[in-house]
Amino acid sequence: MSVPAIHVDNVSLRYNNAQQALQRVHLSVPQGALFGLLGPNGSGKTSLFRILATLVTPTEGTATVFGASTETEAAAVRQRIGVVFQSPALDDTLTIRENLAFQGALYGLHGAALRNRIDTVLQHVDLADRAHDAVDTLSGGLARRADLARGLLHQPDLLLLDEPTAGLDPMARRSFWETVSTLQATEGTTMVVATHLMDEAERCDAVAILSEGELVVEGQPATLRAALGDEMLWLATNAPHDLAPDVNARFGGTVHAFDQGVQLLHDDAAQLVGPLYTAFGDRIQSATVRPPTLEDVFMAHAGTRLDADRASLAPAYSA
Amino acid sequence: MPTALLTITALCRREILKFVRDRSRVAGVLVQPLAFWLLLGLGFQGAFQMPDSPVGAVGYVEFLFPGILALVLLFTAIFSTISIVEERASGFLQTVLIAPTSRTAIVLGNALGGTLLASVQALLFVAVWPWVGPGLTVGGVLYVTAICLGVGIGFTALGSAIAWRTDTTRGFHAIMNLFLLPLWFLSSAMFPLDSAAPGLRELMYANPVSYAVSGLRHGLYPDPPAVLADPALCMAITWGFAAVMVGIAVWSVHRPLYQTA
Numbered sequence: 001m002s003v004p005a006i007h008v009d010n011v012s013l014r015y016n017n018a019q020q021a022l023q024r025v026h027l028s029v030p031q032g033a034l035f036g037l038l039g040p041n042g043s044g045k046t047s048l049f050r051i052l053a054t055l056v057t058p059t060e061g062t063a064t065v066f067g068a069s070t071e072t073e074a075a076a077v078r079q080r081i082g083v084v085f086q087s088p089a090l091d092d093t094l095t096i097r098e099n100l101a102f103q104g105a106l107y108g109l110h111g112a113a114l115r116n117r118i119d120t121v122l123q124h125v126d127l128a129d130r131a132h133d134a135v136d137t138l139s140g141g142l143a144r145r146a147d148l149a150r151g152l153l154h155q156p157d158l159l160l161l162d163e164p165t166a167g168l169d170p171m172a173r174r175s176f177w178e179t180v181s182t183l184q185a186t187e188g189t190t191m192v193v194a195t196h197l198m199d200e201a202e203r204c205d206a207v208a209i210l211s212e213g214e215l216v217v218e219g220q221p222a223t224l225r226a227a228l229g230d231e232m233l234w235l236a237t238n239a240p241h242d243l244a245p246d247v248n249a250r251f252g253g254t255v256h257a258f259d260q261g262v263q264l265l266h267d268d269a270a271q272l273v274g275p276l277y278t279a280f281g282d283r284i285q286s287a288t289v290r291p292p293t294l295e296d297v298f299m300a301h302a303g304t305r306l307d308a309d310r311a312s313l314a315p316a317y318s319a
Numbered sequence: 320m321p322t323a324l325l326t327i328t329a330l331c332r333r334e335i336l337k338f339v340r341d342r343s344r345v346a347g348v349l350v351q352p353l354a355f356w357l358l359l360g361l362g363f364q365g366a367f368q369m370p371d372s373p374v375g376a377v378g379y380v381e382f383l384f385p386g387i388l389a390l391v392l393l394f395t396a397i398f399s400t401i402s403i404v405e406e407r408a409s410g411f412l413q414t415v416l417i418a419p420t421s422r423t424a425i426v427l428g429n430a431l432g433g434t435l436l437a438s439v440q441a442l443l444f445v446a447v448w449p450w451v452g453p454g455l456t457v458g459g460v461l462y463v464t465a466i467c468l469g470v471g472i473g474f475t476a477l478g479s480a481i482a483w484r485t486d487t488t489r490g491f492h493a494i495m496n497l498f499l500l501p502l503w504f505l506s507s508a509m510f511p512l513d514s515a516a517p518g519l520r521e522l523m524y525a526n527p528v529s530y531a532v533s534g535l536r537h538g539l540y541p542d543p544p545a546v547l548a549d550p551a552l553c554m555a556i557t558w559g560f561a562a563v564m565v566g567i568a569v570w571s572v573h574r575p576l577y578q579t580a
Contacts, residue, residue, distance in 0.1 A: 014580040053417045056577045078419040089410030091333065093340045098333075105329035106418035108322035134340075150414070 003067040005031045005158050005190040006052060011061035013047050013213075021047035023213045024061070029192060029206075031066075031157075034184050036204035036221075037194040038298060044213040045194035046086060049162050052192075053083050065158060082156030084147050086163045092136040096127060096146045099135060100153055107154035121149040125179055141172025145179060152183065159183075161193045165200065177203060198295045207294070211302035221294055228292035228300060233264040233272060236285040243283050250279055256299060263299055265292075323424035327431060334399060334432025352444050356380070356387040359509075377544050381451050385535040386508025388444060388463075389528060392437045392470045393503060397495050399433030400478030404491050407483075413576070422572045426565065429479055434471030441467045445539075452539055462550065463538035466557055470531045473561035476568040483571045506532045511545035523547070530556040 006029040013022040022044045029035045037045045050056040051063050054074040062069060068076040090099045097118060104114040122128045125145040135143055144164060151159055161180070165173040177200065184191055193200065201207045201221065208218040217224060237243050244257035253266030266272060270289045277284065292300075338344055360380035367379035406412040415425060445463060449455055478495070485491045503509075505519065506528035512520055523529050524547065534553035536543035548556070 016578040016580050018580065050577065053413070055413060055417060056575060056579055059579055075419055078417055081417070083414065083417060085410030085413055087408070087410045089414040091337070091411060093337050094333065098336065102329045102333055103414070103418075105325040106322070106415060106420045108325060108420075110325055147410075 002031055003064075004028045005033070005066060006035075006192065007064045007067075008048070008051075009062050009064075011048075011051065011058045011063055013044075013051065013056065014059045021213055022051075022058070025210075025213075025215045027208055027215060027218070029190065031190050032184075032188055033190055033205045034181075034203070035190070035192045036201040036207035037192060037210060038196070038198075038201040038207050038294065039194075039210035039302075040196050040304070042212075043210040045210055046162055047213075048210070049083070049160050049192075049194060052077075052160060053081060054078055080157045081160060082151035082154065082158070083160045084144075084151040084162065084164050086166060088143060088147055090135045090143065090147055090150060093134060095132050095134050096122070096138075096149070097131040099146070100150060103150050103153050109154065117153060117155075121152050124152065124183060125149045139172070141168050141175065144168060144172070144176055148176070148179065152187075152189070155187070156189065158190045158192070161191060163194055163196070165195075165197070173200075198293060198298075201294050209298055209301055211298075211304065216301040217297065224297045225292045225294065228265050228296055229267060229269065230291065231269045231289050232292045232296055233266065233269045233276075234288040234290070235262040235264065235276070236287075237261055237283055238285070239283065243280060246280065247276070251275070254300070256303060258299065258304070263296065265300060322419070323421045326418075326420045326424040327428035330425065330428025331432040331435065334429070334436065337402070338436050348440050349443060352387050352391045352440075353447075355390065356383060359383055359387075382511075382544070383509070384448065384451055385532055385539060386503070386506070388441050388467075388535050389470065389506060389508050389532045390503055391441050391444060392467055392531070393474055393499055393528070395437035395440050396433050396471045396474035397478040397499060399436055400429065400475055400482045401488055401491055403429070403479060403482035404485055404488050407576070416576065423569050426476065426479055426568045426572050430472050430475040430565065430568070433475035433478070434468055437471040437475075438464065438467040448539055453541065455539070456541075459538045462554075463535055465554060466531055466534040466538060469554070469557035469561045470528075473527070473557070473564045476561065476564035480564070480568040480571040483568075483574075502526055502528045505529070507545055507547065508532050512547060513545070527556055527560040 006027065008025055008027040011022055011025045014020050025048065037048065039045050051058055051070055052065060054070050054077050057071045062071065064070065065077045066080055070077050091102070094102070100118045100121065101114060104110070104117065109117060119128070122131055125148055127142065127145055127149065130138065130142065135146060138146060148164065165176050168176065180191065181203070183189060193204065195201055204221065206218070206220050207224070209216050235243065240257040240259070240262045244255045244262045247262060247264060248255040251266065251272055253264055256263040264272070273287050273289060276287060360383045364379045367382065403412065442464065445460070481494055482491055485494060505523050505526050507523060512523055515523060529547050530553040533546040533548055534550065534557055536546050537550040537553060
């Protein structure tokens with residue numbers, strides 16, 4: 001077995017404003033994986049990235065990247081990682097090429113080797129024809145791709161992408177992800193993507209779900225979905241917190257109440273629609289039966305909606 | 320080439336590129352010091368009397384010239400580091416910090432960029448001197464250049480150290496104005512030591528900028544008026560101050576960006 005690209009052992013992080021960012025997180029990412037960190041804003045994804053990027057040391061626990069400690073062997077870690085941060089990291093006034101040359105210098109690249117490498121990454125991200133344009137003239141999508149080129153320039157073995165498509169339109173997001181997939185295939189780079197978007201998490205080989213600084217569940221997207229059963233029921237209602245315990249008392253299964261409705265995980269979800277209407281028809285606006293999505297996985301484990309930004313924590317009613 | 324050297328060159332080059340691309344900054348290079356100099360100089364011309372001048376009558380416009388040079392150096396150097404505050408909020412600074420390069424090189428690269436900009440601006444202004452004072456000598460210009468570089472390094476390093484700990488550009492402006500203007504006022508840039516009240520004189524002797532201003536006067540005159548120390552001491556204090564500031568900046572940059580419990 002080769003060493004994992006990332007190994008996080010019992011990591012907690014508390015900032016000095018007493019905000020608890022991470023709590024006893026365990027995580028292992030094998031080499032070559034496309035790994036997703038899924039969670040709403042404020043769930044601790046960025047804090048975990050800061051630890052892996054050697055920008056902050058954990059309050060407790062240890063993190064290693066290819067076996068090197070992010071705390072005591074930061075220099076070795078820095079050699080092997082590339083990061084695309086949530087906020088753009090390019091100098092607006094410089095051209096793409098000047099930005100890449102600047103980045104290359106920080107990694108000891110110069111001369112013909114640097115020029116060749118810049119040409120290569122610009123082709124990877126399909127920006128060769130815009131190389132001499134200033135970054136502030138690029139659209140959001142192109143600027144993100146240029147930032148990706150920056151992260152890849154020194155051929156990192158591990159690339160951390162923190163919400164890389166934030167603020168992009170669907171077209172630009174798709175094109176960004178096509179680039180990422182191609183790179184994973186051609187360069188063999190291990191990639192870890194932090195995202196709060198379901199469809200992005202679905203593209204990953206495996207995901208870990210973070211909520212309020214804790215890792216709540218981890219696995220392949222398909223396995224996590226399958227664990228919720230073939231189908232689940234979603235009830236739209238005005239009073240989810242009143243309805244949920246009643247549904248649970250009558251039909252069993254696992255029931256979660258959220259702002260706009262009730263999630264019911266049950267072996268016979270599809271067969272329950274009729275009886276549910278008979279029992280609680282006056283309290284149900286609509287009922288939907290569908291295969292579970294990663295969003296349902298998130299909601300079932302975290303007890304909150306993925307887009308809720310740490311909003312109302314829903315109590316779970318379990319049989 | 321070692322990575323540290325590449326880092327310094329790259330940061331320095333970037334600072335210059337950013338400057339050259341910013342038309343408003345380029346336009347301000349000579350206009351701003353000229354305006355300050357002429358407005359203050361001509362404004363105080365009648366009110367100013369040089370006490371016991373060794374070179375006879377030095378008008379206020381002439382007296383103020385080295386002071387304006389110092390002002391240009393101080394402000395250009397310090398405010399070249401304001402980008403650190405902005406770039407800390409964006410991802411730019413973080414990518415620099417996670418690169419496998421020396422943090423000392425990062426400080427030096429930033430400082431050198433701002434220093435070159437400040438020094439070039441000051442030296443362009445020095446070219447006006449022959450029409451104002453006794454003229455320039457090669458030795459004098461070299462000496463002035465060395466003082467400019469020392470002041471530039473010292474104050475870009477001071478700026479970096481403060482920018483590193485400041486969250487907003489507004490805060491940075493507030494802190495810098497708190498430092499910069501008193502340092503400049505008490506440097507014998509605006510009034511000579513002899514005419515200052517006794518309490519102020521001690522402050523002027525304690526102020527490192529006083530030795531930079533005196534140093535600039537040494538470079539511009541064969542026998543300068545209103546200097547606090549001889550040329551060797553002025554040079555030593557200017558570069559000593561620069562060394563201490565670089566030390567503080569390096570120390571600041573080695574502290575973590577995020578404070579944890």
